[in-house]
Amino acid sequence: MSFSLWISLLTACVVISLTPGAGAINTMSNSLASGWRRSLWGIIGQQLALIIHIVIVAAGVGVFVARSPAVFAAIRYAGAAYLVYLGVRMICARPRAADPSEPVSVVPRITNRAMLVRGFWVNLLNPKAIVFFLAFIPQFVRIDAPQLPQYMLIAGTVMAVDIVVMWLFFAAAARPFGRFAATARGQRVLNTVFGALFVGVAGLLVFIH
Template sequence: MALSLWLSLLGATIVISFTPGAGAINTMNNSMRQGWRASIWGVIGQQIALLIHVVIVAAGVGLLVSSSPLLFAGIRYAGAAYLVYLGIRMMLSKPDVASDGTSTGGTLTRGAMLRRGILVNLLNPKAIVFFLAFTPQFIRTDQPLLPQYLIYIGTIVAVDVLVMFFFFAGTARSFQRFTTTVRGAKLLNIVFGVLFILVAAMMLLIH
């Protein structure tokens, strides 16, 4: 991949990663509930989902999803339903205030954060359509594909991890003071629950 093309990829990826979405909300929530360092497991899960999306597009399945209204709608509704489920569960959960202020509604295991990170990003058919349009801009079919895809996905994952972990998760640490009281923890549960539901509504309403 030419340096100029890679710099374009890098710039586009930075802008996209900083765009708030379900992944950013999930990362911030994990950081406040489980702690900044532990939130990396949710970020890793989200990167696994990105890898799956790129593989789906590279394999040509993305074209099938984007061209099949029924399949696209099925994945879209499943993704929205999962986010609504997370939102409602969060709003109804009982705050569990720890002395170090890292828990707001029950401790999640690393595996649970990993699985939720995967599902939050994976159940979004718009991401498949996005990569379907985005990937060809940086992959040249007249050149060896494997090195290009490795650079492509490596850049996307590296940037997204840095932005999610150091920006979104890092920023969330400044709000951890709210987790030291039951009232503050409950407020955060409601706020993040509403945010998950709003993202779900956007998935359904914005075409």
Template sequence: MQFSLWLALVGAGTVISLTPGAGAINTMSNALNTGFRRSIWGILGQQAALVVHLAIVALGVGLLVASSPTAFYAIKYAGAAYLIYLGVRQLLAKPEAEEAVALSRRNEPAWSMFRRGLWVNLLNPKAVVFFLAFVPGFIRPEAPLAPQYMVLGATIVLIDILVMWFFFAAAARTFQRFTRSTRGQRIMSTVFGALFIGVGLLLAFF
């Protein structure tokens, strides 16, 4: 990949990662509930989903998903239902004492956070459609494809990790003081629950 084309990819990837969505909401929620450092597990799960999406597009399966209304809407509504489920669970979460919050941060398994991040990004068929529109602009068919897809995938994943961890997860630190009281926890649970449900409804109906 030419350096100028790679720079364009970096710029486009940064703008895309900075656009708020389900991944950003999940990252901020994890950072609040488990702490800044441990939120990386959810971010890594989201990156695994991005790699899967890119592989789907590279293998040509993405075109089949995009052109099949049944497959597209099945994945779309499953993704929307999962986000709404996360939102409802957040709304129903009971406030805890500060000591209990600290304990829950230590006890939530990394795999649980990874899996949640994976499903949040994986159950989004619009990501496949987006990659179908986005990827061809950075791929030169006359050159070997495998190295190009590897560079493209590594660049997108690295950018998204940096943006999610050092922008969205770091931004959540501002709200951590709310988790020290039951009233603050209720406010944050309501806010993030509503955001998850809102994104789920947007995915379902738009």
């Protein structure tokens, strides 16, 4: 891959990562719930899902998913149902008493592993991501050159950019709300807002084709 083509890939990745979605919402809620540093675990989970998406596209399975209405619909509804579950769980969460020595909790505190798993499923159960990568990745792959090094470079660039944007932009953007969430009323408001955002993204996933 030429340097100019890589710059185009890098620019596209930045724009894509900055586009708000379920991953961004998940990252911000993790940051509020468990602190900015620990929110990285959820971001890592999201990157593992991106790797699978890229592998699916590279293996040609993405074409099958994109062209199979039944498979696409099954993944789409599963993803929407999972986002609704997260949203309802957040809306119904009880505010936790604030402890000055700990991060303020907006959702029930979860372990690093749970954040990683949740981030993984939030990104994985998004069939539109597979279709998007199916249209996006081939533009940066030369068919007359070895495929593996190109896909590794693409995957590395996509993941590096997404980690930086998610952690240093979306997770960091949630930090100013920490003081607001120090009260039970503030926590309920943020629970409702982030829960509604999850449900809203689920609706978009189902109804927008």
